[in-house]
Amino acid sequence: MPRLSDSMEEGTILQWLKQPGEPFARGEPLVEIETDKATVVYEAEADGVIASVLVPDGGTVRLGDPIATLSAEGVEPASTAPPTARPAAVADGRTTDFRTAIRDALDEALAADDRVVFFGEDVAVAGGVFAATPGLFEKYGPTRVFDTPISELALAGAAFGSAVSGLRPVVEIMFGDFLGLVMDSLVNQMSKYWFLTQGEVSVPVVIRSVVGGGGRFGAIHSQMPVSWFTGVPGVKIVAPSTPADAKALLRSAIEDDNPVLFFEHKRLYALESEVDGQRVPLGEAAVVRAGHDVTIVSAMRGVHESLAAAETLTASGVDAEVVDLRTIRPLDRATILDSLAKTNRLVVVEEGPLTGGWAGEVLALATEGGLGDLDDAWRIATPDSPIPYSPPLEDAHIPGAERIASEILARLGSR
Amino acid sequence: MPAPRAGVSATTRVESGPLDDLDLYVDLYRRMRLIRGFEELVQSLFLRGEVYGTTHLCSGQEAVAVGFASVLDERDRVAATYRGHGHALALGVDTQKLLDEMLGRATGINGGLAGSMNVTSPRDRLIGCFGIVGGSIAAATGAALALALRGTGGVAVAYFGDGAMNQGYFFECLNFCKVQSLPVVLVCENNGYGEYTAFESVTAGPIRARAEVMEVPAETIDGMSIWNVREAAARATEHARGGGGPYFVEAITYRFVGHSRSDSGKYRPPGELDRWRERDPLLVLRARLERDGMDASRIDQVDAEVEAQLAEHEQRGLAAPFPEPRAFSEFKS
Numbered sequence: 001m002p003r004l005s006d007s008m009e010e011g012t013i014l015q016w017l018k019q020p021g022e023p024f025a026r027g028e029p030l031v032e033i034e035t036d037k038a039t040v041v042y043e044a045e046a047d048g049v050i051a052s053v054l055v056p057d058g059g060t061v062r063l064g065d066p067i068a069t070l071s072a073e074g075v076e077p078a079s080t081a082p083p084t085a086r087p088a089a090v091a092d093g094r095t096t097d098f099r100t101a102i103r104d105a106l107d108e109a110l111a112a113d114d115r116v117v118f119f120g121e122d123v124a125v126a127g128g129v130f131a132a133t134p135g136l137f138e139k140y141g142p143t144r145v146f147d148t149p150i151s152e153l154a155l156a157g158a159a160f161g162s163a164v165s166g167l168r169p170v171v172e173i174m175f176g177d178f179l180g181l182v183m184d185s186l187v188n189q190m191s192k193y194w195f196l197t198q199g200e201v202s203v204p205v206v207i208r209s210v211v212g213g214g215g216r217f218g219a220i221h222s223q224m225p226v227s228w229f230t231g232v233p234g235v236k237i238v239a240p241s242t243p244a245d246a247k248a249l250l251r252s253a254i255e256d257d258n259p260v261l262f263f264e265h266k267r268l269y270a271l272e273s274e275v276d277g278q279r280v281p282l283g284e285a286a287v288v289r290a291g292h293d294v295t296i297v298s299a300m301r302g303v304h305e306s307l308a309a310a311e312t313l314t315a316s317g318v319d320a321e322v323v324d325l326r327t328i329r330p331l332d333r334a335t336i337l338d339s340l341a342k343t344n345r346l347v348v349v350e351e352g353p354l355t356g357g358w359a360g361e362v363l364a365l366a367t368e369g370g371l372g373d374l375d376d377a378w379r380i381a382t383p384d385s386p387i388p389y390s391p392p393l394e395d396a397h398i399p400g401a402e403r404i405a406s407e408i409l410a411r412l413g414s415r
Numbered sequence: 416m417p418a419p420r421a422g423v424s425a426t427t428r429v430e431s432g433p434l435d436d437l438d439l440y441v442d443l444y445r446r447m448r449l450i451r452g453f454e455e456l457v458q459s460l461f462l463r464g465e466v467y468g469t470t471h472l473c474s475g476q477e478a479v480a481v482g483f484a485s486v487l488d489e490r491d492r493v494a495a496t497y498r499g500h501g502h503a504l505a506l507g508v509d510t511q512k513l514l515d516e517m518l519g520r521a522t523g524i525n526g527g528l529a530g531s532m533n534v535t536s537p538r539d540r541l542i543g544c545f546g547i548v549g550g551s552i553a554a555a556t557g558a559a560l561a562l563a564l565r566g567t568g569g570v571a572v573a574y575f576g577d578g579a580m581n582q583g584y585f586f587e588c589l590n591f592c593k594v595q596s597l598p599v600v601l602v603c604e605n606n607g608y609g610e611y612t613a614f615e616s617v618t619a620g621p622i623r624a625r626a627e628v629m630e631v632p633a634e635t636i637d638g639m640s641i642w643n644v645r646e647a648a649a650r651a652t653e654h655a656r657g658g659g660g661p662y663f664v665e666a667i668t669y670r671f672v673g674h675s676r677s678d679s680g681k682y683r684p685p686g687e688l689d690r691w692r693e694r695d696p697l698l699v700l701r702a703r704l705e706r707d708g709m710d711a712s713r714i715d716q717v718d719a720e721v722e723a724q725l726a727e728h729e730q731r732g733l734a735a736p737f738p739e740p741r742a743f744s745e746f747k748s
Contacts, residue, residue: 154587161557188547196529201537202747233745257747
């Protein structure tokens with residue numbers, strides 16, 4: 001049962017508008033659902049087929065319970081399809097969505113260490129505007145999980161001051177676009193303190209923030225602010241792409257003694273996968289698809305677009321390797337250079353403006369450390385313009401699987 | 416007496432009855448004299464090219480830092496400003512190490528990494544001196560959150576100037592502290608000028624009212640008489656420590672020097688500095704001590720001892736080694 005209103009706990013299937021076996025296109029109405037507030041028509045987030053209906057017309061189920069299984073089988077992957085289009089891993093393992101993985105990591109961290117506190121706007125009683133943190137306030141109480149005024153300066157300042165006074169705060173900045181208001185505390189205070197105290201006092205702060213395009217939020221709620229921060233020594237930048245990594249990396253971030261920016265792509269929140277509980281240290285990239293012909297380096301949602309592109313490319317006989325950075329500062333130099341040594345071609349896919357982005361930093365380290373291995377290298381990023389609102393414009397703005405695949409084919413073919 | 420400033424009502428307390436503890440006040444006099452002498456030494460070293468970049472001296476404002484520090488205890492934490500040498504010395508930061516920091520030496524309190532504006536000394540309860548106007552308020556807000564949550568009974572104190580009253584940090588943090596009922600004391604050192612600009616010309620309405628509108632107890636005090644500062648500091652910390660939430664003190668004071676090393680203070684109206692010098696906190700306390708029966712020779716002796724102490728610090732500081740250039744690790748591992 002998808003979340004269709006902030007307060008809904010369950011929903012009733014009024015009518016399935018597609019039947020099992022019936023294909024549907026992205027945006028087509030799938031099912032009519034009654035919530036506590038309204039009757040909502042739920043539209044397909046991607047092309048696909050209904051494999052089976054689990055809750056028939058008239059059935060009522062709790063939020064998060066499955067109502068149907070979907071399949072992308074026999075359907076060409078849409079280039080701009082969000083990762084939720086992937087068939088849910090319905091196999092044997094228990095799957096968790098990205099937002100629940102975040103919640104679980106916070107839950108475990110709060111349970112493990114009473115110095116950990118969590119605060120932000122609407123995160124406690126309401127459970128977060130992206131519904132990522134429900135239940136923590138009820139479990140840990142108002143001294144450890146609390147709502148703040150809409151005051152990012154105070155929020156970030158309180159995170160800094162409490163971190164150098166014995167707490168390990170995790171704060172949520174609702175949209176990454178609001179991080180401009182956090183800049184002073186982060187850049188002038190948090191990132192400098194360990195240095196200035198000559199290693200005596202560190203700043204164990206995690207700033208979680210929701211970023212990225214594809215949500216039709218327009219120019220000032222869709223940005224990818226990573227490159228605003230990549231030039232700040234002393235701040236780690238974490239950018240997971242899967243629920244398992246989100247959970248593992250958030251635990252590691254909270255245990256880290258340095259200030260960490262933890263970015264959550266808003267279009268990944270509904271992504272489901274198995275979460276095995278394995279820990280992942282910060283600063284380690286992962287080769288998520290092995291290949292010989294070209295290395296695609298990306299992060300967050302870009303990893304899924306890159307994987308989809310790699311699948312498309314197999315039809316053309318191109319075997320792409322995909323590296324998921326997972327941490328953007330510090331970069332995992334060794335994994336990038338090792339992959340480059342194998343494939344000799346490097347494309348970096350960054351959702352974020354081309355100029356000044358971290359993709360350029362990856363190319364720089366490849367050039368400095370792997371020039372002899374390099375036959376070709378380039379960047380695929382968003383244009384140097386604000387993000388447009390209208391769906392066809394926004395979809396064209398963000399680098400998708402189709403563009404990645406076609407650019408790779410063009411570059412490889414032209415050699 | 417200086418003319419009262421527009422928008423504030425300086426409540427100079429009636430100086431009735433002798434000071435409660437003359438020996439204590441002699442110690443506080445010594446501390447203020449040390450700060451004044453330190454600032455004069457830094458200025459002199461700066462002019463000789465031994466102190467680099469810029470410095471912001473607090474000469475004239477010593478009573479606020481020393482008065483508040485005198486009522487704080489080991490549990491408390493302080494966030495100060497880039498005009499922070501006095502705040503640091505009042506808390507007991509080692510004078511030699513602080514001077515060596517100004518001189519950029521390896522023996523400095525921050526190993527020469529910080530300089531004048533960015534001194535930190537957590538062991539001395541000094542979270543740090545903040546080079547961004549209003550940053551101290553944010554740091555104290557967080558410190559108060561930690562002190563309260565950890566059940567320490569400690570209070571966080573933020574010093575800031577009248578200029579910070581127009582920063583978002585002030586409004587956001589005071590509101591945050593109030594709704595969370597955090598043990599924080601906000602001390603506005605109103606020295607009349609935000610950098611080169613008279614505060615009245617850029618500040619709407621009375622300063623204290625900005626706290627009062629959030630139902631935070633607030634008072635405006637004469638920041639040149641240290642006993643007044645001590646009494647206000649005691650009221651403020653008692654309120655915050657007792658669970659009453661934030662407390663706001665506006666201390667009316669004056670800096671006898673420019674904003675920073677490049678400021679000659681041309682914006683001051685003629686005669687203003689001279690009028691405020693009559694209210695020099697050292698003269699004010701000295702007069703009070705003598706009136707209450709302290710022998711002038713004992714105060715003269717303090718002056719002489721501090722002068723000798725600083726001469727020794729200067730000599731040692733100038734002989735101390737500079738740090739060797741080295742690579743710094745980016746992260747704590």
